[in-house]
Amino acid sequence: MEERKFVELKKEEFNIREFIKNYLGKGKVSKVAIIYTPIGEKVVMRTNKPGLVIGRGGERVDTLTRILKKRYNFENPQIEIQEVTEKYLDAQTVADDIAMSIENFGSLKFKIVAYRMLKQIEDAGAMGVELKLSGKLPGARARTWRFKKGYLKKVGDSSKVVNKAKAVAQTKSGTVGIEVSILRPDAKIHDHIDLTKKQIVEEVENGKV
């Protein structure tokens, strides 16, 4: 059956993505895309630390290419690296950052971590942010903490513009789940209308307003 092939392919892609993320380490890569081209496979990685991903003289990329060839039977893998310029507007990077901070500072300081991150995301120009931390924070009883600020689309077609990501932190008391939603400043929202002065004058003259 054809469908089974699709599922297999997607499973394989998922495994490759997870492998690359684990190989490079938490918080290094925000997105991995695999594009199949006639000359080979193109692996596009989005990262905010391209130097760490590439390695000295392209050492890490070479090793990764070799592993991909050997383990996943890629014919000619080409690794492309895209840099994330605005670190705080990329949900996956932020989620990984929070996870690492919670792991380093311990689960007691999660509020400080969250407020600091919220401020930095807001300063980066985001229209809205929401951080959800769920797990045994700060004590033995689990609950969900929600930190939010600004304007965020939740449901419907327009909510597709929201950049969402998840990450997991392993603390002493247990696993903590982190969900991040960011509405970027350049996101196109249907109910947001920009009118120039000329347009307003025209509207008034036509008697529409």
Added chain:
Amino acid sequence: MVKFKELSKLTDKEVKQKISELDLDLVKARVTASKGGKVKIRELKKTLARLKMLSRKK
């Protein structure tokens, strides 16, 4: 809750500073809303509204 008369004595700079302070307080109050209740949120929102009106007037 802070009265409008008291707020109007503040200078431009103080008003801006107070707005940013209360903004953070509002976020914090919303996080702990399930524990602390919503009275604090309401008060903060009203004070913020007064301050914003003042800053617009000035």
